[in-house]
Amino acid sequence: MKIIISNSSNEPIYQQIVRQLKEGILKGHLTAGSALPSIRGLAKELHISVITTKRAYEELEKEGFIETAPGRGSFVAVQNRELLRKKGLAIVEEKLAEAVLTAKSLDISCEELSKLLHQLYKEA
Amino acid sequence: MLNLIIKDILVQKKTLLFALGYCFFLVFAFQTMEGVTPVAATTAVVYLLIQYSFAYEDKNKSDIMLNSLPVSRKEIVLAKYLSIFVYLGLAVLAYMVATLLVSAIKIPIRVEFLSLQGITISLLLVSLMSSIYLPIIFRIGYLRAKMFNMVLFLLFFFIPMGVVSLLKNPEYSTAIDDIIRKLSSWSDWQIASMLAAIALILLSFSYSISLSIYKNREF
Amino acid sequence: MKNILEVKKLRKSFKNFTLNDISFTLPRGYIMGFIGPNGAGKSTTIKLIMNLLKKEGGQINIFGKDHIKHEKEIKNRIGFVYDENHFYEELTLHEMKYIIAPFYKSWSDKLFDKYMKIFKLPANKRIKELSKGMKMKYSLTIALSHDPELLIMDEPTSGLDPIVRSELLDILSDLIQDENKSVFFSTHITSDLDKVADYVTFIHDGSIILSAAKDDILDNYGIVKGGTDLLNEYTQKAFIGIRKNNFGFEGLVDDRDKARNLFKDNIVIDKPSLEDIMLYTVRGNQYAQSNH
Numbered sequence: 001m002k003i004i005i006s007n008s009s010n011e012p013i014y015q016q017i018v019r020q021l022k023e024g025i026l027k028g029h030l031t032a033g034s035a036l037p038s039i040r041g042l043a044k045e046l047h048i049s050v051i052t053t054k055r056a057y058e059e060l061e062k063e064g065f066i067e068t069a070p071g072r073g074s075f076v077a078v079q080n081r082e083l084l085r086k087k088g089l090a091i092v093e094e095k096l097a098e099a100v101l102t103a104k105s106l107d108i109s110c111e112e113l114s115k116l117l118h119q120l121y122k123e124a
Numbered sequence: 125m126l127n128l129i130i131k132d133i134l135v136q137k138k139t140l141l142f143a144l145g146y147c148f149f150l151v152f153a154f155q156t157m158e159g160v161t162p163v164a165a166t167t168a169v170v171y172l173l174i175q176y177s178f179a180y181e182d183k184n185k186s187d188i189m190l191n192s193l194p195v196s197r198k199e200i201v202l203a204k205y206l207s208i209f210v211y212l213g214l215a216v217l218a219y220m221v222a223t224l225l226v227s228a229i230k231i232p233i234r235v236e237f238l239s240l241q242g243i244t245i246s247l248l249l250v251s252l253m254s255s256i257y258l259p260i261i262f263r264i265g266y267l268r269a270k271m272f273n274m275v276l277f278l279l280f281f282f283i284p285m286g287v288v289s290l291l292k293n294p295e296y297s298t299a300i301d302d303i304i305r306k307l308s309s310w311s312d313w314q315i316a317s318m319l320a321a322i323a324l325i326l327l328s329f330s331y332s333i334s335l336s337i338y339k340n341r342e343f
Numbered sequence: 344m345k346n347i348l349e350v351k352k353l354r355k356s357f358k359n360f361t362l363n364d365i366s367f368t369l370p371r372g373y374i375m376g377f378i379g380p381n382g383a384g385k386s387t388t389i390k391l392i393m394n395l396l397k398k399e400g401g402q403i404n405i406f407g408k409d410h411i412k413h414e415k416e417i418k419n420r421i422g423f424v425y426d427e428n429h430f431y432e433e434l435t436l437h438e439m440k441y442i443i444a445p446f447y448k449s450w451s452d453k454l455f456d457k458y459m460k461i462f463k464l465p466a467n468k469r470i471k472e473l474s475k476g477m478k479m480k481y482s483l484t485i486a487l488s489h490d491p492e493l494l495i496m497d498e499p500t501s502g503l504d505p506i507v508r509s510e511l512l513d514i515l516s517d518l519i520q521d522e523n524k525s526v527f528f529s530t531h532i533t534s535d536l537d538k539v540a541d542y543v544t545f546i547h548d549g550s551i552i553l554s555a556a557k558d559d560i561l562d563n564y565g566i567v568k569g570g571t572d573l574l575n576e577y578t579q580k581a582f583i584g585i586r587k588n589n590f591g592f593e594g595l596v597d598d599r600d601k602a603r604n605l606f607k608d609n610i611v612i613d614k615p616s617l618e619d620i621m622l623y624t625v626r627g628n629q630y631a632q633s634n635h
Contacts, residue, residue, distance in 0.1 A: 007537075008614075010614060012558070012562050013558070014558065038520075040519065040520045040522065041520065043516065044513075044516040044517065044520060047512075047516070047538045047539065048538065048539075049374075049539065049540060049541040049556075049557055049558060050372070050373060050374075050519065050541050051373070051541045051542075051556050051557070051558055052558050055558065126445075127442060127445040127446065130442070131431075131442045134434065134438055134441075134442065135431050135433060135434060138433075180431060180433070183432075184428075184429060184430065184431050184432055185427070185429050186429050186430070186431060188395060188425065188429045189425075189429035189430060191393070191394070191395055192393050192395065192418065192421075192423045192425075193418060193443070193446045193447075194414075194415045194416075194418035194419040194446055194447060194448075195415070195418075195446055196414070196415060340397065342390075342395065342396045342397060343390065343395040343396070
C-alpha cells in the first residue's frame, strides 16, 4: 500500500489519506479483512498528527470502507461487490462532474468532451 | 533524601582531596598554637564543604532541576542540614588521617590529635556558623551570601581570641570561675552532650527558618 | 480521565509582565506544541506547572489531580527537559544518572541504557564536555528513563541543528504510540510543530490567542492575497493581520470560507503555516497602525 502526502496541496491531509485508501480498496489492492496500520503507527510513519489519521479512519469507517475493533485495530470492511461498485460509481460521477464544470467554463461542448473521454478510456 | 547528601559528596570529590591537603597544611602551620589546630582544621573543612556544595548548586542552577524532581523542598533543605554532620565526620577523618600520617613518618613537629572535646567544640562552632549562614544562603543565594559568609567566618576566628582575653579580665573572672567550677564537676560526656544539645537546638531553629524561606522561593 | 493536563485561569504577575488567566487542556495520547515569541510567557507557564514559580490564581490539574497537593506523586510521573542544562556539569553522565535514578519509583536502567545507545551518548564523559545537542539528548534520556506519562519540555529544540531536531521529533512520535502518554513542549520554532503536533496553544503577551487541534487551525485559517483596491474599513476587519506592498496585500484570516464569501474570486487563499499565524498575529497591530 502506498500513501503519499503533499503538504503544499490545498486538499486537507486527512482527505488525502481517505482518498488514497479508498482507491486502494476499490481497486482491490486492499482486500476485505486485511489489517490497516494503527492510527498512531500511520501518524508516526507519515510524520503527521495522530488527530489527522484518526479523522481519516473515522471518515472511512463512517462510509463503511473500514471497520475498527477496539484493541485489535482497523480492517478493510467486508462488503458485497454490488455496494463497492456503487461507491466506485459515485466517485467517478463526482470526478466527471468536476470535469464537466471545467469544460463548461471553458465553452467546451458536450461532443468534444465525450470524444475526449472515449480517447482517454482507450488509452488508459 | 540520602541521595541528596550523596550527590553533594559526589560533586565535591575534588574538594575532599583538597580538604585532606588543607589538614596537612594546618598541622604544620598551627603547630605552635596549642589547642587550636584540631578545631580550626575541622571547622574550616566543614565550612569549605558547605560553601562548595552551595557553589555547585549555584553554578549549575540545579535548584531548577532538583525542584522538578519528585522530592519536596523540605527534603532539599533538610539534606543540607544533615550533610553538616556528614561533613564534620569527613573533616574529622581527614584530620585524623593527616595527623596519623605526620606522626607515622616521624616528622619532628608537635602533632595535636583530635579529642572528644575538640570534636564537640567543632560541632558547636560549625552548628553556630551554619545556623546563621544557611538561612542567608537559602534566602539570597550563594553568590550574594559569599561576602557575608567571609566576614562571618573571620569573626569566628577572632571571637574566640577576644573571648579568651575577655575572660582574663578580673571583672568577669569570678562569674566565669563559678561556671567552670560547676562544669568541672560534670563529666566530659556530660559537657559534650550539653554542647551537642545546644548545637542541635540552634540547627533545628535555623532549619525551620531556612525551610520557610526556601518553600516560598521561586526559580 | 481524558485530560492529562488542565490549566484553568492561571495567573502570575511580575513587574513588567502578567500571565493573564490562561486556560488550556491537553488530552491523553497527544502532543501539544506551546508556541509564542520570546517573552510571551511560555517558560513562566511551564515553571508554574512544575511549581518552580508560585501561581497567584487559577488551577492546574495533572493526571486529574491538583499539582501542588499531589506534587510528589505527579512529578514521579512527569519527565522534564529544559532549554538549559541544569545537571552538575562536573559529573559524568553515569554519575549523574546514579544521583537522579533513586528519586523515581519507576526508574529503569534498561530504558536508560536503551536511550544512551540510541543517542550514542558517552557514559564516562563529563556533562560539561557534551555539545548542546548531546546535552539535550542526555536530558531527554534522563527524562524518559522512568517511563513518564507526561513529558514536559521547555524549548528543547532551541539552538539545535535540524538533524537533531528531527531525531527528537521522531522520539516524540514513538512515545505517543502509547496512547496513555502525552507531550507538552514549548518552542518558537514552529516548523517543528507543523509535523508532529496534534494540538497547538499559542500564547502572546501573557494571553492565550488560540488553543486547538492543529488540523482545525490549519484548515480554517488562511493567507488571503489580493489587490489593495479590495481593502476598505469594512473588509479590513476580516483580517487578524495584514501587510501591504506596492502590488497588493497579504493578510491572515481565521475563517477561509468567510473570506471567500467576502471577496469572491478576486483573491487567492493559501494554506498558512503556524509561523504565518504567529507572525501575523503578533505583528497584526503594527501593520494596522502603519496603514493609518
